[in-house]
Amino acid sequence: MRHLDLDEKKRLWEEFIYKGVIDPGVNRNVALSWMKCSKKKVDPYGGMGRKTDPELLKSIREENQWLIDIAGPIMRNLFDIVSGSHFLLVLTDSCGYILETIGDEAVNRMAHEMHFEVGMLWNDDAVGTNAIGVALDQDVQIQMAGAEHYCITHHKWTCSASPIHGLNGEVVGCLNISGDASMANSHSLGIVAAAAFGIENQILQRHTTGLMRTALDSSSDGIVILDEAYRSVWMNKAAENILFMGLSELSGMDFRSLMPDMPWGVADKNSTGKRHVRNDCKLILGSIVYQMSASISPIIFERSTIGYSVSMMRQEQLLKTVNKVTGNHASYTFDDIYATDPVMKRVIQMAQKYSKYDGNILIEGESGTGKELFAQAIHNASARADAPFITINCASIPRDLVESELFGYEKGAFTGALKEGKPGKFELADGGTIFLDEIGEMPLEFQPKLLRIVQSRCVQRLGGKYEKKLDIRIIVATNRNLKDEVAARNFREDLYFRFNVLKLTIPPLRERKKDIAYCAEKFLEHFNQRYPEISKAMDGRFLRELEGHYWPGNVRELQNCIERAFYTGAGNVLTDASSYFDAIDVPKSTPQQTRIFNGTLEELEGKNVETVLKDCGGDVCLAAEKLGISRASMYRRLKKYGISPKAASGRLS
Structure with missing residues (x-):
C-alpha cells in the first residue's frame, strides 16, 4: 500500500x-x-x-x-x-x-x-x-x-x-x-x-x-527467604505463625542466631543449590526453644549464592506423621472387651469413668487379662483419641538403651548416636497417651529419672540442655503386685504413689466364670465368620470343661484354645475341650485350691470374704456382688470378722 x-x-x-x-x-x-x-x-x-x-x-x-x-x-x-x-x-x-x-x-x-x-x-x-x-x-x-x-x-x-x-x-x-x-x-x-x-x-x-505467593502461603511449612547477609526479605504466613513475628521484626536479625544447629557453613560453600536437611534442630526465640525439622537451599544466580531459602516445620507436625506411619495409635475400644460377669462389668465401668480424666492410671492383672486392651480403650474413649498412643514394654528394652529410648538424645550424645539426634518415646507421645507395660520390670536405677518426668511432665534428652514441656497421659500396667515390690525394695515408693492415682485391678478369668463361656462364644463366632466353610459349634461338655479349667494364661489362653480347636477339631461340633488345653497349663486342682484348711466354718467364711474383698481392691459393692449377697449383708460380715475395706484395698499405710 x-x-x-x-x-x-x-x-x-x-x-x-x-x-x-x-x-x-x-x-x-x-x-x-x-x-x-x-x-x-x-x-x-x-x-x-x-x-x-x-x-x-x-x-x-x-x-x-x-x-x-x-x-x-x-x-x-x-x-x-x-x-x-x-x-x-x-x-x-x-x-x-x-x-x-x-x-x-x-x-x-x-x-x-x-x-x-x-x-x-x-x-x-x-x-x-x-x-x-x-x-x-x-x-x-x-x-x-x-x-x-x-x-x-x-x-x-x-x-x-x-x-x-x-x-x-x-x-x-x-x-x-x-x-x-x-x-x-x-x-x-x-x-x-x-x-x-x-x-x-x-x-x-x-x-x-x-500463584507462587499463594502456593507458598498455603504451605504448612514455614518458608523464609534470606539475602546473602542472612537477613530476611520474605516469609510466608506459616513462618509468621511459627516465629510469632512478622517480616518487619525479623528482617533486622541474623537468621543464623535463631537456628544455630543448621549447616550454614556447608551451605555457604555450596554453589550447586543443593538442599541441606536437618530433621532435628532447634529454633531459639529468646528463652523459648522449639524442636524443628528444617532445610536450607542456597539461591544461585550466575554461579553465585545470592541468598537462601529456609523451610521449617515444628517437630510436633513431623512426629504426627511419624506416629501415623509407624502405627502409634490405639486400635481397641471398650466394645472389644468381652464381659458378662458383674465383676468384670464393674471394672469396665470404672475404666470408662477414668477415660474422662488425665490422671495417671495403674492397671494390675495377671498376664493375658487384657491390660493393654484396657489401656487402648481408655485412650480411645478420651479427648486424646486422635492423638498418639505409644506403647513401651519395659521388660523388653535393654538396660543400656532405656534412657535413649524413653528420653531421646541430642546429636553426638554418645557413640553410635544418630548425627541429628532422636526424639524419645515420651516426645512421640506428646498430646496423647504413653502406655508403660510391665512397669514392674523398670530397672531401679532409672526409676528416679522416670519419676522426674511423671512429676514435671517435662523431658530432657540425653546430651541436651533444654527441657521440653509435655502434654501426655500416663497409663502403666504390671502383672506384679507393686505394693509387694515396694516392700521388697524393687520399686520406688514415691513412683508407686505417682502411678497409683486411678487404679484398675483386672480379675483373672478363673474368678469370673460367667465370662469363660461368653468369651469362648465370641471367639468362635469370629472364626466362623472368617471361615464359614468350616463353621463349628460347642456342646455342653465342651463348655463345662472350659469353665472348669484354671486358665493361667487367662483370656489370651482361652482365645488360643478356641482357635486351636477351630482349626484342628474334627466335625462341626466341638466336644472335648481338654484336648486343646496347653500342655504346660496348671491343672484344674491347684495346690492353693486343694490345701486343707484346719479352721472352723466361720473362720473359713471370714477368710473367703477377706480374699474376695482383696481381689476386688477393697470395693465392698463389687465384693458383695461377686459373693452373691447384698451390700448390707457384706457389711455385717465385715463387721463380724473385723475386716477393714481400707486394709483390703492394698493401699500402703
Whole structure:
C-alpha cells in the first residue's frame, strides 16, 4: 500500500463521507471502521467525548486498578522518552473507557477541547473511527493520522495504539500515544507496541508471582527467604505463625542466631543449590526453644549464592506423621472387651469413668487379662483419641538403651548416636497417651529419672540442655503386685504413689466364670465368620470343661484354645475341650485350691470374704456382688470378722 500524505487522506475521507466510496488506498482496518460508523450513523462532524457517570467511572477504575498499577510505571518511563514532543499517553480498559492520561500542558489543552480525558468512552461507536477504537475492536496495532479518523474534530491528531492482552490472550485494555498530525512518525507505533508488550509481561509476572505467593502461603511449612547477609526479605504466613513475628521484626536479625544447629557453613560453600536437611534442630526465640525439622537451599544466580531459602516445620507436625506411619495409635475400644460377669462389668465401668480424666492410671492383672486392651480403650474413649498412643514394654528394652529410648538424645550424645539426634518415646507421645507395660520390670536405677518426668511432665534428652514441656497421659500396667515390690525394695515408693492415682485391678478369668463361656462364644463366632466353610459349634461338655479349667494364661489362653480347636477339631461340633488345653497349663486342682484348711466354718467364711474383698481392691459393692449377697449383708460380715475395706484395698499405710 502506497504512503498517503495528510491531503490525500483528506480527499479519500471526503469521497467516502459525501459519495460513499472507499478508495483501495484506504487502510483496510480504517475502511472497516468507517463502514461500521456510517452504518451506525455516527456524526462525522461530532467526535467529542461524553462524560461518564461518576459512580460508573469509580466502579470501572476499581475493577481495572490492577491494570493501572502495572501500566503506570511503564507509561511514566515512556513519557520521559517522548517528553517535550507534545504527545499524550492514554490507557483505556477493554471497552475504551479512558483510565489514565499523561501529557504536557500543551497537549493536555488540545485533549481537553475535545474531551479526550479520563472517564470518557473512546471507541468507534462513541467518537467515530480512532486508533483506540480500531485497536480494541479489531485486536490490531494501528497508527492513524489526520482524516483517517472518521470525525473531523480528530483530523488534527495522529494516534498510535496497541491492544494489551491478558493471560489467556483476551484484550484487557489499550495503550495509545497521540499528538499533532503534522508530527506523525512511524516510530511511534513501535514505541507503543513495545510498551504494551512490557505491560503484558508484567501482567504475566504478577500472575506468576501471585500463584507462587499463594502456593507458598498455603504451605504448612514455614518458608523464609534470606539475602546473602542472612537477613530476611520474605516469609510466608506459616513462618509468621511459627516465629510469632512478622517480616518487619525479623528482617533486622541474623537468621543464623535463631537456628544455630543448621549447616550454614556447608551451605555457604555450596554453589550447586543443593538442599541441606536437618530433621532435628532447634529454633531459639529468646528463652523459648522449639524442636524443628528444617532445610536450607542456597539461591544461585550466575554461579553465585545470592541468598537462601529456609523451610521449617515444628517437630510436633513431623512426629504426627511419624506416629501415623509407624502405627502409634490405639486400635481397641471398650466394645472389644468381652464381659458378662458383674465383676468384670464393674471394672469396665470404672475404666470408662477414668477415660474422662488425665490422671495417671495403674492397671494390675495377671498376664493375658487384657491390660493393654484396657489401656487402648481408655485412650480411645478420651479427648486424646486422635492423638498418639505409644506403647513401651519395659521388660523388653535393654538396660543400656532405656534412657535413649524413653528420653531421646541430642546429636553426638554418645557413640553410635544418630548425627541429628532422636526424639524419645515420651516426645512421640506428646498430646496423647504413653502406655508403660510391665512397669514392674523398670530397672531401679532409672526409676528416679522416670519419676522426674511423671512429676514435671517435662523431658530432657540425653546430651541436651533444654527441657521440653509435655502434654501426655500416663497409663502403666504390671502383672506384679507393686505394693509387694515396694516392700521388697524393687520399686520406688514415691513412683508407686505417682502411678497409683486411678487404679484398675483386672480379675483373672478363673474368678469370673460367667465370662469363660461368653468369651469362648465370641471367639468362635469370629472364626466362623472368617471361615464359614468350616463353621463349628460347642456342646455342653465342651463348655463345662472350659469353665472348669484354671486358665493361667487367662483370656489370651482361652482365645488360643478356641482357635486351636477351630482349626484342628474334627466335625462341626466341638466336644472335648481338654484336648486343646496347653500342655504346660496348671491343672484344674491347684495346690492353693486343694490345701486343707484346719479352721472352723466361720473362720473359713471370714477368710473367703477377706480374699474376695482383696481381689476386688477393697470395693465392698463389687465384693458383695461377686459373693452373691447384698451390700448390707457384706457389711455385717465385715463387721463380724473385723475386716477393714481400707486394709483390703492394698493401699500402703
